[in-house]
Amino acid sequence: MPMRQLDKRNDPTAQLAGSSNRAKIIQSMAIVLLIAATASNIHDLVHPPKDAAISLPQAAYRSGYIAYVEQTEIKEYDFYIYEALRRHFTGARLIGFDAKNTAFGDRSYGGFSSEFVISYDPTITDDEARELRRHEVASRPSNGAIAAVVIAVSAPLEKKTTAIVLRSKDGTRYFVSGGLAPPRYSGIVNGN
Amino acid sequence: MAIELISVAFFFMLGWLCLRIFGPAIGYAFIASVSLPIGIAAWVVSCLMLIAVRVPFNPVAGALLAVTIAVSCNLRWGNRPERREWACHIIAIVLIVASAAVLAYFEWTVFNPDMHWTLYMSDNLIDHGFIDDAMRRTQLGADPMYLPILSTIPRWFGGTYFVSFSPLMIICTAALFAVLGIRVGKTSDNQSSPLRFWLPILGAVALVSSGFYAINALQTKTHVAYALHMLAASGALYFASRERSTAWFTVALMFIAPMVVCRLEAGVAALPFLIVALAIQHIPLKIRLLGVAAVALAWGFSYFYLIGSIIYLDGTFDRGFVSKRLLFMGMLSAALGSGLLLAAMANRLGILTVWIERLASWLPGLMIGTLVTLLTAHAVIWPETFFRSIHGIFSTFASPRMHGTGYGFLTLTLLPLSLILRPLIPSAWTVMVPTMSYLAMLILIDFHLEGFPHWGPTGAITRIISHVLPVLLFYAVLRLNAPPAGSTAVTARAAS
Numbered sequence A: 001m002p003m004r005q006l007d008k009r010n011d012p013t014a015q016l017a018g019s020s021n022r023a024k025i026i027q028s029m030a031i032v033l034l035i036a037a038t039a040s041n042i043h044d045l046v047h048p049p050k051d052a053a054i055s056l057p058q059a060a061y062r063s064g065y066i067a068y069v070e071q072t073e074i075k076e077y078d079f080y081i082y083e084a085l086r087r088h089f090t091g092a093r094l095i096g097f098d099a100k101n102t103a104f105g106d107r108s109y110g111g112f113s114s115e116f117v118i119s120y121d122p123t124i125t126d127d128e129a130r131e132l133r134r135h136e137v138a139s140r141p142s143n144g145a146i147a148a149v150v151i152a153v154s155a156p157l158e159k160k161t162t163a164i165v166l167r168s169k170d171g172t173r174y175f176v177s178g179g180l181a182p183p184r185y186s187g188i189v190n191g192n
Numbered sequence B: 001m002a003i004e005l006i007s008v009a010f011f012f013m014l015g016w017l018c019l020r021i022f023g024p025a026i027g028y029a030f031i032a033s034v035s036l037p038i039g040i041a042a043w044v045v046s047c048l049m050l051i052a053v054r055v056p057f058n059p060v061a062g063a064l065l066a067v068t069i070a071v072s073c074n075l076r077w078g079n080r081p082e083r084r085e086w087a088c089h090i091i092a093i094v095l096i097v098a099s100a101a102v103l104a105y106f107e108w109t110v111f112n113p114d115m116h117w118t119l120y121m122s123d124n125l126i127d128h129g130f131i132d133d134a135m136r137r138t139q140l141g142a143d144p145m146y147l148p149i150l151s152t153i154p155r156w157f158g159g160t161y162f163v164s165f166s167p168l169m170i171i172c173t174a175a176l177f178a179v180l181g182i183r184v185g186k187t188s189d190n191q192s193s194p195l196r197f198w199l200p201i202l203g204a205v206a207l208v209s210s211g212f213y214a215i216n217a218l219q220t221k222t223h224v225a226y227a228l229h230m231l232a233a234s235g236a237l238y239f240a241s242r243e244r245s246t247a248w249f250t251v252a253l254m255f256i257a258p259m260v261v262c263r264l265e266a267g268v269a270a271l272p273f274l275i276v277a278l279a280i281q282h283i284p285l286k287i288r289l290l291g292v293a294a295v296a297l298a299w300g301f302s303y304f305y306l307i308g309s310i311i312y313l314d315g316t317f318d319r320g321f322v323s324k325r326l327l328f329m330g331m332l333s334a335a336l337g338s339g340l341l342l343a344a345m346a347n348r349l350g351i352l353t354v355w356i357e358r359l360a361s362w363l364p365g366l367m368i369g370t371l372v373t374l375l376t377a378h379a380v381i382w383p384e385t386f387f388r389s390i391h392g393i394f395s396t397f398a399s400p401r402m403h404g405t406g407y408g409f410l411t412l413t414l415l416p417l418s419l420i421l422r423p424l425i426p427s428a429w430t431v432m433v434p435t436m437s438y439l440a441m442l443i444l445i446d447f448h449l450e451g452f453p454h455w456g457p458t459g460a461i462t463r464i465i466s467h468v469l470p471v472l473l474f475y476a477v478l479r480l481n482a483p484p485a486g487s488t489a490v491t492a493r494a495a496s
Helices: A003-010 A012-046 A064-071 A074-085 A126-133 A183-189 B002-026 B028-052 B059-077 B083-106 B115-128 B133-138 B146-156 B165-186 B194-209 B211-217 B223-242 B246-256 B271-279 B285-316 B321-330 B332-348 B353-381 B383-398 B405-421 B429-450 B460-467 B469-481 B488-495
Strands: A093-095 A148-151 A162-167 A173-177
Touching: A012 B194, A012 B211, A012 B405, A012 B469, A126 A173, B002 B028, B002 B059, B002 B083, B002 B146, B002 B246, B028 B059, B028 B083, B028 B146, B028 B165, B028 B223, B028 B246, B059 B146, B083 B165, B115 B133, B115 B146, B165 B194, B165 B211, B165 B223, B165 B469, B194 B211, B194 B405, B194 B469, B211 B223, B211 B405, B211 B460, B211 B469, B223 B246, B223 B271, B223 B429, B223 B460, B223 B469, B246 B271, B246 B285, B271 B285, B271 B332, B271 B353, B271 B429, B285 B321, B285 B332, B285 B353, B321 B332, B332 B353, B353 B383, B353 B429, B383 B405, B383 B429, B383 B460, B405 B469, B429 B460, B429 B469, B460 B469
Parallel strands: A093 A162, A148 A173
Antiparallel strands: A162 A173
């Protein structure tokens, strides 16, 4: 073996330089791999396969939550109503407004601590609606498809433990306390 | 949106306050990259402490407690901020609040169906001021409290949920990845090489552009925060060992401790981090024992509290059959903490010091050996379920449907490249051991808690594996970027 090579093998500085060069070569290879992987990743995200199991969400412009709730099935739909009710009727007993609306009665669903659901579809007259509107306050999640009217907490709530969902002819829903429900619903309010 | 931006700015400032006493040792870039997540964690833990002592829940009270603790620590141990520190953090806070504004406007997150439960828990806390019976009955033992507490801020002010949380965490993870990778390169003998600078930056870009990671991280859940805590803890443990730094060690514990409020399985899944922390021999034994004991006891207390809160309603505890075993297993960390306290006392009295030191250094090996034995036993006794579980992992990263192929290819090429072609890197085990243990535990947890492999697009385990992706890629970058054993620059830095 030539003397120069032997010298280089025994010289720590040369070894370090060689090691450094090898490290640079490996790092360069890694950088090429990273760039290739990034390009592939971006391509996959921009052009996902047709049968993609998961996909990147689209920007929603602040409507994603409402759109999500509106598109989902009955259980999430109930959640929307729960959203409207929760602040005003905490701990209330909810009486459902249509036959499908039974998810509140599912004990695994965390609606109210003492909810009780019966299938019922009460409607109210224009006069009753007008009376209820005297007590209404803006409901935070009431925008979107559901026009919700909730009763101000300061309103008289003699039977606070029962909430009832009513519906007018134009489809507006009224979430009212048992105490403010029109008298002919007293049977429902009392748990019949 | 305004309240979200104010919250982000507050959390950033709080995180900065919490970490700045370590500033000279750990670097301002690191602090700036993790101030937001550590601020959120500090606030969440403060709120939980108040709830645990029956103080009615109030976000402001939690904030006051966290700020009081952080300011007290700064008054005791902190210095006046340097001009460079101010500049670094002002730039970072402007960037992060601007990002939050854009992200909150575009609402670029996945609204996971589990979020209903999270918002329900938030509402319950706001309405009742404490954890009421309905929440105990349904959710407390099944969902961690991190996100419900965080979501109380938008709920309190009439919003829906913390829209910018997940994307902001992804940005912080990318920044942290780059900062850690560059620091790894800087400790080498070849500081001027641009390759050492670009490698971690490109690694961060490759990570966050990986569809599997990005999509899972964008779900409004705690996955992305947990992944960030894992990455920060791994990096901090590596530097604690490499630079023989107690500051890095403490920072690692600060990231490990809140994991338990992010994920209920953390009491088991994050245990390898504590084991590794115990085994770093460059840190004084007393500090290791007391530090790890404090975290383990805090974990144990949180699991005892959870179990105590739900146990008397056991008959109606119908959603938590998976988590109940996890809670009981998590309680074992209290035993670990007590054992470590006893060891610390023995060490103080000069009894068994050599044996304690030796046992601590053996623990990672014992843990890996135990896990390998358990995996082998499972493969032999229940081969069908075991190999279906393994198949589930590989399918996730092989199928283009899951967007994991890019990451899988990258890891499969980078890891061998770094392992075979690069020489031994001192202290790299502090990153590798928790990663491998996490993967092994994932299989075991999946096996025992679900009873069948729970992979696939909607599987929880599929999302959970996204936690380990940043750490695994960081390990590859670490091996490629770090100087080999015996490097003069590193030795000099460590000695200093």
